[in-house]
Amino acid sequence: MSIPLGDATGPEPVDRAVGQRLRNLRRAKGLSLEAVASSTGLSIGFISQVERGMSSPSLRVLALLADTLQIGIGGLFEPILQEPEPDPIVVFRKDRPELQLWRTGITKQLLTPPGGTQGMSLFHMVLRPGASTGDELFSHDGEEAGLVLEGRLTLVVEARTLQLSEGDSFRFESRRPHRFGNPGTRAQTIVLWVNVLGSSKHRTP
Numbered sequence: 001m002s003i004p005l006g007d008a009t010g011p012e013p014v015d016r017a018v019g020q021r022l023r024n025l026r027r028a029k030g031l032s033l034e035a036v037a038s039s040t041g042l043s044i045g046f047i048s049q050v051e052r053g054m055s056s057p058s059l060r061v062l063a064l065l066a067d068t069l070q071i072g073i074g075g076l077f078e079p080i081l082q083e084p085e086p087d088p089i090v091v092f093r094k095d096r097p098e099l100q101l102w103r104t105g106i107t108k109q110l111l112t113p114p115g116g117t118q119g120m121s122l123f124h125m126v127l128r129p130g131a132s133t134g135d136e137l138f139s140h141d142g143e144e145a146g147l148v149l150e151g152r153l154t155l156v157v158e159a160r161t162l163q164l165s166e167g168d169s170f171r172f173e174s175r176r177p178h179r180f181g182n183p184g185t186r187a188q189t190i191v192l193w194v195n196v197l198g199s200s201k202h203r204t205p
Helices: 011-028 033-040 044-051 059-069
Strands: 098-101 106-110 120-127 143-150 152-157 160-165 169-173 178-181 189-196
Touching: 011 044, 011 059, 033 044, 033 059, 044 059, 152 189, 160 169
Parallel strands: none
Antiparallel strands: 098 106, 106 120, 120 189, 143 169, 143 189, 152 160, 152 178
16 A cells, blocks of 8 residues: 555545554554654644544654654655565556655655665655745754755755755755755756665654
């Protein structure tokens, strides 16, 4: 099963699918809502709403939850293959799991095969015109890097605001507070984005 496409199913099924995935992962880890709330700084009520599909989590919220679940953002995706590959090496284009953050205008496709340690995840990220992670900076475990394939990207890391165009690339430690978005009003932005889990457990609520 994959997180369904927002354009195909509408926003509510997308929120329910994301919430169900988060709830299943939390229960598999044996964590209570109270424990997750304490770790992330999010309220129990909000986490419960996210799990029930009544609230759409932002990328910042997903990063916090993925940190607590110790899976990385890539662990929030599920493969769409009917028969799991015992030794997955390749992800064919037609089989890419997708997560659409429809409220923020960001769509992420997971390019790395499922399973393994989830230590590294490669994403194909599309940001619609004006899409962003929001005005609030966030941080999480690991390190990230990327290459702008199309369009423009505004990347804020701590006090620095960087304007990237097609062909520009970046790398920074994920524990450094950051945010990003598409500053354009007409064209989409496409980024090849890498997340690598690290040993740091620093989190910003």
